[in-house]
Amino acid sequence: MNTSESAEKLRGWFTGRLPEGWFEGPPEVVLDREEVSVVGRLPEPTLAEDVSDTERAAVLAGQIQRFREETRDQRIAIAREAEHRFGHKVSWGAACGDEREMFTTLSVPVMTRLRQSERRVLDTLVDAGVARSRSDALAWCVRLVGKNTDEWLGELRNALEYVERARAAGPNP
Known part of the structure; x- marks a missing residue:
């Protein structure tokens, strides 16, 4: 399913x-x-x-x-x-x-690999008191992106539903 x-x-x-x-x-x-x-x-x-x-x-x-x-x-x-x-x-x-x-x-823990410039963004948020840890800073960034790109993410999710339907309609291996 x-x-x-x-x-x-x-x-x-x-x-x-x-x-x-x-x-x-x-x-x-x-x-x-x-x-x-x-x-x-x-x-x-x-x-x-x-x-x-x-x-x-x-x-x-x-x-x-x-x-x-x-x-x-x-x-x-x-x-x-x-x-x-x-x-x-x-x-x-x-x-x-x-x-x-x-x-x-x-x-839920999520593994990620970040370059130094990306880690510095997280460390800046921690140093400024916006977040308690790198993990909190990354969650803050994800929420900010989600809030500011809701329409785009919605369109992307809709497109993925079409892809899933096309896969399901295709031949079964």
């Missing part, structure tokens, strides 16, 4: 398995080699028009925190089922309004 089919199967399973009323619509389910992330959109509370941005953000964060606490045991049970069934760790998160929070995520 290719990655696209696996992701579709996971999305379908989580959409069918999660209790009704947890989220507005189906959850966002993202699969990589080690982890499945499940993020659902919570209903936005009705607020007075004169609520400040600070108070609004706090209310939304509170909604997310309440959901996290109230669903913890069920989320753990569902994650165990999914991990047994699909062989991937499950991470949870929620979004409400423009607030988004991941409750659990894996931190």
Whole structure:
């Protein structure tokens, strides 16, 4: 089964398995080699028009925190089922309004080879206090690139899905 089919199967399973009323619509389910992330959109509370941005953000964060606490045991049970069934760790998160929070995520070591000029970039970030270590500095760089190139990375991921479908449609060796 290719990655696209696996992701579709996971999305379908989580959409069918999660209790009704947890989220507005189906959850966002993202699969990589080690982890499945499940993020659902919570209903936005009705607020007075004169609520400040600070108070609004706090209310939304509170909604997310309440959901996290109230669903913890069920989320753990569902994650165990999914991990047994699909062989991937499950991470949870929620979004409400423009607030988004991941409750659990894996931190997976990744081997890389960097030249001195690249290591110096990481060391500068560490020396400046932007990151605690080279590992944190590299993660910071990856997040920055991901944030600033979301559209390009999305197009690349879509292109890879077409390649996977073409491979799957071809003759089997």
